[in-house]
Amino acid sequence: MTNMTDPDRIWTEAAGKLRAEIGEGPFSSYIAPSAVRAEAGGQLILVTPTAYARDWVRKNALRRMNELWLGLDGLSRKLEVRCRAEVGSPAPAMAQLSPANDMSVLATAPTATVGPVTDGPRAVRAAGLQERLTFDSFVEGQGNAFALAIARQTAAWADGHFNPIFFCGPYGYGKTHLLNAIAWEAQRLRPDAKVVYLTAERFLSTFVRAMQDRSTAAFKESLRSADMLLLDDVQFVGGKASTQEELLSTLTALIEDGKRIVLSADRAPMALTEIEPRLRSHLSAGLTCPVEPADRMLKIAVAQNRLQALARLGVVSGEANPAVLEQLVDRTPGSVRELEGAVNTLAAAAGQRLSSVTLEEAQGLLGASIRSGPDRRITVDEIQKTTSEHFAMKQVDLLSERRTRAVARPRQIAMYLCKQLTTRSYPDIGRRFGGRDHTTVLHGVRKIEELLATDEQIAKDVEALIRKLRG
Numbered sequence: 108m109t110n111m112t113d114p115d116r117i118w119t120e121a122a123g124k125l126r127a128e129i130g131e132g133p134f135s136s137y138i139a140p141s142a143v144r145a146e147a148g149g150q151l152i153l154v155t156p157t158a159y160a161r162d163w164v165r166k167n168a169l170r171r172m173n174e175l176w177l178g179l180d181g182l183s184r185k186l187e188v189r190c191r192a193e194v195g196s197p198a199p200a201m202a203q204l205s206p207a208n209d210m211s212v213l214a215t216a217p218t219a220t221v222g223p224v225t226d227g228p229r230a231v232r233a234a235g236l237q238e239r240l241t242f243d244s245f246v247e248g249q250g251n252a253f254a255l256a257i258a259r260q261t262a263a264w265a266d267g268h269f270n271p272i273f274f275c276g277p278y279g280y281g282k283t284h285l286l287n288a289i290a291w292e293a294q295r296l297r298p299d300a301k302v303v304y305l306t307a308e309r310f311l312s313t314f315v316r317a318m319q320d321r322s323t324a325a326f327k328e329s330l331r332s333a334d335m336l337l338l339d340d341v342q343f344v345g346g347k348a349s350t351q352e353e354l355l356s357t358l359t360a361l362i363e364d365g366k367r368i369v370l371s372a373d374r375a376p377m378a379l380t381e382i383e384p385r386l387r388s389h390l391s392a393g394l395t396c397p398v399e400p401a402d403r404m405l406k407i408a409v410a411q412n413r414l415q416a417l418a419r420l421g422v423v424s425g426e427a428n429p430a431v432l433e434q435l436v437d438r439t440p441g442s443v444r445e446l447e448g449a450v451n452t453l454a455a456a457a458g459q460r461l462s463s464v465t466l467e468e469a470q471g472l473l474g475a476s477i478r479s480g481p482d483r484r485i486t487v488d489e490i491q492k493t494t495s496e497h498f499a500m501k502q503v504d505l506l507s508e509r510r511t512r513a514v515a516r517p518r519q520i521a522m523y524l525c526k527q528l529t530t531r532s533y534p535d536i537g538r539r540f541g542g543r544d545h546t547t548v549l550h551g552v553r554k555i556e557e558l559l560a561t562d563e564q565i566a567k568d569v570e571a572l573i574r575k576l577r578g
């Protein structure tokens with residue numbers, strides 16, 4: 108057996124063996140973002156990003172890690188584990204050591220500093236960033252603590268992070284929120300850097316338009332000059348071969364240049380089976396951070412947080428009775444998005460008398476929003492697909508900038524259906540329609556509401572679509 112003394116080399120080797128034993132998921136979640144550092148007295152500490160990761164490592168991997176370590180370490184040192192808050196280091200030790208050589212650890216600061224986030228009408232820009240989605244408004248809980256720690260590190264442009272960072276998890280538990288928060292914070296910390304946020308829908312629609320306009324070179328350039336590229340809802344490129352090819356070449360070019368890439372999807376990269384294997388493997392080459400469904404405690408905290416934000420805006424005054432909040436959480440099935448909808452309903456109904464609302468009253472006020480059981484969830488993607496099929500057009504046209512009535516009306520109908528059949532907000536729907544502004548969505552929805560009363564054909568189309576979508 109080889110004997111070494113350099114913790115860096117021992118860590119690389121021991122971590123590689125542990126990876127094979129515990130599997131890719133736990134490894135990339137808990138071990139890969141940790142790092143070994145030597146204390147002044149020679150004691151070696153494995154530093155995890157969060158207390159949760161520390162407890163996981165203590166319970167599941169520390170013993171084995173020490174066995175592997177002792178087999179390699181010429182100085183027979185033992186490893187202890189602590190979380191970053193305990194060792195009090197602002198940037199994690201993972202910047203100092205790279206755990207396994209096949210995971211790219213960026214040591215270089217981004218080089219290009221290209222202009223502001225918006226750079227010309229044809230350029231891809233920070234489409235759809237929402238101001239309220241910052242780290243300050245994100246509530247930490249057990250299921251998201253690790254993702255939040257990594258997000259903060261990424262936003263701080265910390266050296267040595269993995270690339271790409273991939274946030275995955277089910278619908279409505281904060282992936283977009285984290286990507287927005289990273290983009291805001293990264294831009295705040297480095298105003299000269301080019302931080303580009305876009306949804307995969309936007310990537311697709313801009314790419315398709317660039318092909319039609321024969322301006323793909325400008326499209327490529329606008330992305331490749333980014334210092335940090337954040338791409339939301341990557342699953343959307345599934346089944347779209349040329350867009351995937353373009354995405355793959357964008358990612359490889361950026362990674363080669365040492366630029367930061369942050370992605371999100373509703374599943375882990377390897378489970379995105381509609382995505383071509385080479386792209387999938389690039390997506391999973393960095394660090395995968397699960398954003399897990401919120402537990403009850405987190406949901407209560409999010410509801411409280413939301414009410415406080417509404418109080419600051421003057422929508423409500425006072426605090427809700429804790430039992431009312433608990434009831435709200437317990438009786439609102441679904442994700443944090445649905446919960447936010449229920450909180451908004453309560454706030455709008457209770458207004459200035461929030462603190463005196465009783466349990467019975469809350470139940471009455473919330474009525475339909477507190478449902479007895481989860482309905483089948485209709486997604487924006489399904490609405491877009493069904494609407495485009497119904498009008499014999501392509502889904503990508505709904506996302507495009509084409510404004511002829513033949514395209515604009517079905518697009519407005521699809522937006523209207525999203526507002527009716529999902530719990531998504533106007534900005535969120537805009538984001539899903541090629542990164543449009545929320546006022547465009549609002550206008551579209553109002554237009555269809557008006558036409559429903561006067562235009563028989565539209566009323567029939569909408570009715571048929573709702574029937575198809577409800578199944």
Ligand SMILES: Nc1ncnc2c1ncn2[C@@H]1O[C@H](COP(=O)(O)OP(=O)(O)OP(=O)(O)O)[C@@H](O)[C@H]1O
Nearest residue numbers: 244245246277278279280281282283284409443444
């Ligand atoms: N931990 C949290 N703290 C505060 N707000 C949260 C948290 N998790 C989710 N939310 C809120 O819930 C809503 C849905 O979250 P978000 O849009 O980020 O979900 P998502 O995982 O990106 O979903 P999708 O994949 O459908 O886009 C947002 O309004 C977001 O602000």
